[in-house]
Amino acid sequence: FAPAAPAASARGAPLAAQVRKVGIVGGGTVGGGIVEILERRREQLVAATGGVGLEVKAVVVRDAAKARDWTAPPGCVVTEDLEAVLGGDRRGSYGPVDFVRSGGDRFAHTGDDDVDLVVEVMGGTTLAKDVVFRALRAGKDVVTANKALIADCLPEIEAVVAEANAAQGAGAPRVQFGYEAAVCGGIPIIHTMNTDFVGDEVTRLRGIMNGCTNFMLTKMEAEGLSYADCLAEATALGYAEEDPTLDVGGFDARSKLAILVRLAFGVDVDETLISCTGIAGLETIDFEYARGQLDGTIKLLGVAELDGAGGLTAYVTPALVPRGATLASISDATNAVEVASRNLEASLFVGRGAGRFPTANSCVSDVVACARGALPEPFAKKVGGVAFRSDFESFFYIRIRYRNAIGIVKALGEICARHDVSIDSLLQKPHSDYFVVVTEAGPRSRVEKVAADVEAEAWCVGDVFFMPVATQE
Ligand SMILES: NC(=O)C1=CN([C@@H]2O[C@H](COP(=O)(O)OP(=O)(O)OC[C@H]3O[C@@H](n4cnc5c(N)ncnc54)[C@H](OP(=O)(O)O)[C@@H]3O)[C@@H](O)[C@H]2O)C=CC1
Numbered sequence: 001f002a003p004a005a006p007a008a009s010a011r012g013a014p015l016a017a018q019v020r021k022v023g024i025v026g027g028g029t030v031g032g033g034i035v036e037i038l039e040r041r042r043e044q045l046v047a048a049t050g051g052v053g054l055e056v057k058a059v060v061v062r063d064a065a066k067a068r069d070w071t072a073p074p075g076c077v078v079t080e081d082l083e084a085v086l087g088g089d090r091r092g093s094y095g096p097v098d099f100v101r102s103g104g105d106r107f108a109h110t111g112d113d114d115v116d117l118v119v120e121v122m123g124g125t126t127l128a129k130d131v132v133f134r135a136l137r138a139g140k141d142v143v144t145a146n147k148a149l150i151a152d153c154l155p156e157i158e159a160v161v162a163e164a165n166a167a168q169g170a171g172a173p174r175v176q177f178g179y180e181a182a183v184c185g186g187i188p189i190i191h192t193m194n195t196d197f198v199g200d201e202v203t204r205l206r207g208i209m210n211g212c213t214n215f216m217l218t219k220m221e222a223e224g225l226s227y228a229d230c231l232a233e234a235t236a237l238g239y240a241e242e243d244p245t246l247d248v249g250g251f252d253a254r255s256k257l258a259i260l261v262r263l264a265f266g267v268d269v270d271e272t273l274i275s276c277t278g279i280a281g282l283e284t285i286d287f288e289y290a291r292g293q294l295d296g297t298i299k300l301l302g303v304a305e306l307d308g309a310g311g312l313t314a315y316v317t318p319a320l321v322p323r324g325a326t327l328a329s330i331s332d333a334t335n336a337v338e339v340a341s342r343n344l345e346a347s348l349f350v351g352r353g354a355g356r357f358p359t360a361n362s363c364v365s366d367v368v369a370c371a372r373g374a375l376p377e378p379f380a381k382k383v384g385g386v387a388f389r390s391d392f393e394s395f396f397y398i399r400i401r402y403r404n405a406i407g408i409v410k411a412l413g414e415i416c417a418r419h420d421v422s423i424d425s426l427l428q429k430p431h432s433d434y435f436v437v438v439t440e441a442g443p444r445s446r447v448e449k450v451a452a453d454v455e456a457e458a459w460c461v462g463d464v465f466f467m468p469v470a471t472q473e
């Protein structure tokens, strides 16, 4: 596939010498944004692709009769029929590239209308998997924002991309797979990890990887809004997943972390083995202790680090973040990823992690790279010899609600001693039903045992909540 040199249009902008026919599966928050950007930036994108026009031929939705907050461009159908996008076989070729002038600067194909680039932005891991795999097997490039799907079956996707390329035959273009939007929305972290760290050795990744929950935590802390109100607002703004349990349960961040682990460390980790705690257990009192007693705030973090002894730990959890740490200042739907590495030492990537245009922007970047035949290989090579460990070490914050009794501190001390957990400090706001224990550094598994034993005490009310205390750097 060799794009021809662009000609100039009457308005001075380059004209499409060839056309990539794009089919989008999903016309919601992200899909609508992609349609809008491709239309708004049509001429500039022809220049960016080196003369290849991007024509959206079909947008597949669940309910074609539903009113949309975006407009289908001329020549594009909005349909419930997946065949409009998946039909046809593009193996070995991108098909005819002839076009005729059809009005303005828009060009239409004289040949078949089979889509040759599929953008999957419907979400889910069942039908979406069929869409992605079928498209790849038919020799179509695929761009997706679907981290749940990638984390769920990354090795399978890798195999299907390889299979699709083997079927292309000598001299035929590569079948490309792009997923920039799948991790941290608008931050170009996939491209960066795939290209800019190849000569480096990453030792730690730490970040805020879910926009919905960061938006919620920001609102809960700053405005004292309820969990339910914050989630409703995040949903209205297009940040939440169709099933918001994925956001608030930490699972969405876990999927993103699993993908980054592969790119940064060359290790495939079964994401279900990654310790994952969401934000549902947090209470107003935790923000009060974080702010008042511990000079910090609370963020949902994804962390992955080498332990220096051939092991890799990874986890998703709310964490107490010191006020002076960079991550403490990341608010609303913004995401941030800190990367510690041997050559670059400390790098920080910050940007919008969710929402229509930040996410659609990443999809469009992938579409343009596909049109230029320039998407890098999707997944960094695997390395051997790194063992994944699901337990991890940290200082911990443990919040306990209690009813008054004699000997609580003694009992707590005995429980901690039993599980080899060393107490750094005991904190209590005056006249509070709660107290907080901050531990010295130790494994999470021991703190979990302390929490279970405390919950069994007659003076303990409800569940014990615990989270790591993040380091400043
Ligand atoms: N929103 C965000 O900020 C981000 C989202 N993502 C990912 O992007 C993907 C899409 O998210 P988003 O746009 O927010 O989701 P939406 O729920 O807003 O949109 C989903 C779209 O897919 C369509 N759809 C769903 N099921 C089917 C089906 N069975 N057949 C045909 N069409 C179907 C829906 O059709 P209909 O409209 O008719 O119901 C809708 O148009 C997800 O994988 C998500 O994780 C990634 C990064 C950020």
Ligand SMILES: N[C@@H](CC=O)C(=O)O
Binding pocket: 182, 184, 185, 209, 210, 211, 212, 213, 239, 240, 241, 247, 252, 353, 354, 355
């Ligand atoms: N629900 C996700 C959307 C982007 O990935 C989030 O809030 O981060």
